[in-house]
Amino acid sequence: MSARTEVPPVGVETDVDLGHRMLAVHGERWSLRASLRAVLVVLVLVALAVVGILFSISTGTYDLPLADVVAGLLGTADEGTVLVVREWRLPRALLAALFGLALGVSGAVFQSITRNPLGSPDVIGFSSGSYTGALVVLLVTGGGYVAVAVGALTGGVLTALAVFLLAYRRGVQTFRLIIVGIGVSALLAALNTYLMLKAAPGEQLTAAVWGSGSLNGLTVDTLVPVLVVLGVLLVPVLVLAPALRVLEVGDDAAGSLGARPTTVRLVAVVLGVALVALVTASAGPIAFIALVAPQIARRLTRSAGVGLVAAGATGAVLLVASDFLGQRLFAPMQLPVGIVTVSVGGLYFVWLLVRETRRR
Numbered sequence: 001m002s003a004r005t006e007v008p009p010v011g012v013e014t015d016v017d018l019g020h021r022m023l024a025v026h027g028e029r030w031s032l033r034a035s036l037r038a039v040l041v042v043l044v045l046v047a048l049a050v051v052g053i054l055f056s057i058s059t060g061t062y063d064l065p066l067a068d069v070v071a072g073l074l075g076t077a078d079e080g081t082v083l084v085v086r087e088w089r090l091p092r093a094l095l096a097a098l099f100g101l102a103l104g105v106s107g108a109v110f111q112s113i114t115r116n117p118l119g120s121p122d123v124i125g126f127s128s129g130s131y132t133g134a135l136v137v138l139l140v141t142g143g144g145y146v147a148v149a150v151g152a153l154t155g156g157v158l159t160a161l162a163v164f165l166l167a168y169r170r171g172v173q174t175f176r177l178i179i180v181g182i183g184v185s186a187l188l189a190a191l192n193t194y195l196m197l198k199a200a201p202g203e204q205l206t207a208a209v210w211g212s213g214s215l216n217g218l219t220v221d222t223l224v225p226v227l228v229v230l231g232v233l234l235v236p237v238l239v240l241a242p243a244l245r246v247l248e249v250g251d252d253a254a255g256s257l258g259a260r261p262t263t264v265r266l267v268a269v270v271l272g273v274a275l276v277a278l279v280t281a282s283a284g285p286i287a288f289i290a291l292v293a294p295q296i297a298r299r300l301t302r303s304a305g306v307g308l309v310a311a312g313a314t315g316a317v318l319l320v321a322s323d324f325l326g327q328r329l330f331a332p333m334q335l336p337v338g339i340v341t342v343s344v345g346g347l348y349f350v351w352l353l354v355r356e357t358r359r360r
Helices: 036-058 066-074 079-114 125-143 145-165 173-200 203-212 220-247 251-255 261-283 289-301 308-328 336-360
Strands: 012-016 022-026 031-035
Touching: 012 031, 022 203, 022 251, 031 036, 036 066, 036 289, 036 308, 066 079, 079 261, 125 173, 125 203, 125 261, 145 173, 145 220, 145 261, 173 203, 173 251, 173 261, 220 261, 261 336, 289 308, 289 336, 308 336
Parallel strands: none
Antiparallel strands: 012 022, 022 031
């Protein structure tokens, strides 16, 4: 007879820490603690993202009742409905959520390492670097998805390294990192304009549509590699999350706790840039989600720091909603989702600048 293997019990407890109710889940050799409010907020955001995906699938040139959408997802509807739901509309809706998740997490990473609400890849140049790398591949070689993805990742990483090296003076100070990033972003924007002017008219049109940030034309062929790459990137980001929280107390305090601020920042920058490059390679540069999602999540959860999971869930909801608005505001004409995010995010950016100015 074989011996029975006992499974260690899993316990769930709640307690109060510094006035916040905490949820603790623990096993024999592991434990997880999170704010109960943050957990509930994330669950609500996930539910909103699912509802947004369903509504996005149900609307279009031919509207579908939600019951038909569910039947199409389950494969119990007629062939035409299944085709529209699964093959045409579902990949775009899921990609909007996944891209929003990637941008939200990336923004949270950068705002954690810079300890500044303006420290997003949009502001400090990393998104521009990914766009430049993808644009070079698109205009020079006319490469497909893999080539553009490699170009976006290469451009983003090289830009990150350049900003990191230029900002390094016996360590990387957050203010210097942001200022150098803004300068590099301006240079790359000028380079992108030059590349567009030198391209042939047909290439200019293709690059301009792609450069506005659009989910049009994305299919299940894009969904599968995005799922795989995003899953691979999120694992080390979540493993790095405790170190990022330690960095938020300052480099000196983090060093006294055993952290290596410069090493953690470098690894976090590479991972954050990779998340941005994943989105840029597939849909072009989608601005402001990485900037606003972490701050909205922080206010919803009422946490002292920037939570990666809450920021990712917020980014997913924002991009799903933005894509829905882009499709329906001027139907049958569809706006690129990047135009919607710039319009909404620009207003938030102005409000944030005014708020920070008044605080100082």
